[in-house]
Amino acid sequence: MEFLREIAGALGADAAGAFRIQYAVVDGKGGYFQNVRRLAEFSRERVVLRGREGGVCVEGHDLSIGKYYAGDIVIAGDIVRVERLEREDAGVRQRI
Numbered sequence: 001m002e003f004l005r006e007i008a009g010a011l012g013a014d015a016a017g018a019f020r021i022q023y024a025v026v027d028g029k030g031g032y033f034q035n036v037r038r039l040a041e042f043s044r045e046r047v048v049l050r051g052r053e054g055g056v057c058v059e060g061h062d063l064s065i066g067k068y069y070a071g072d073i074v075i076a077g078d079i080v081r082v083e084r085l086e087r088e089d090a091g092v093r094q095r096i
Contacts, residue, residue: 019052023082030066030076031058039068047075048085055085 025031033049033056040055041048042065047058059081066074 020054020084021049021051021056023056025079025082028060028079030074031079031082033073033075034071036068036071036073039065039073044077049073057081057083057085059083 019035021033021035023031023033035051036049037052038050039047040050042063044063045059045061047063047065049056049058058075058079060077060079063075063077063079066076068074
């Protein structure tokens with residue numbers, strides 16, 4: 001992890017960005033998420049994923065987990081919103 005921070009610093013990039021969850025949503029019908037450390041919450045309408053630095057909240061309809069392996073997760077369903085979340089501070093979720 002320190003190695004990635006050094007690389008990010010040398011490139012002038014935000015070091016925390018290297019550890020944030022990266023994602024792509026395809027036509028609102030599904031999404032691919034990387035750097036996931038934990039599936040914090042799951043329902044048919046809401047999925048909360050946590051990474052090393054923050055997380056994301058995925059909202060939609062008929063959501064399901066298609067694949068979850070080695071920090072990558074596929075979420076299928078009608079995705080209507082993805083919200084980036086900061087770290088949990090004292091158990092309170094904060095928005096970016």
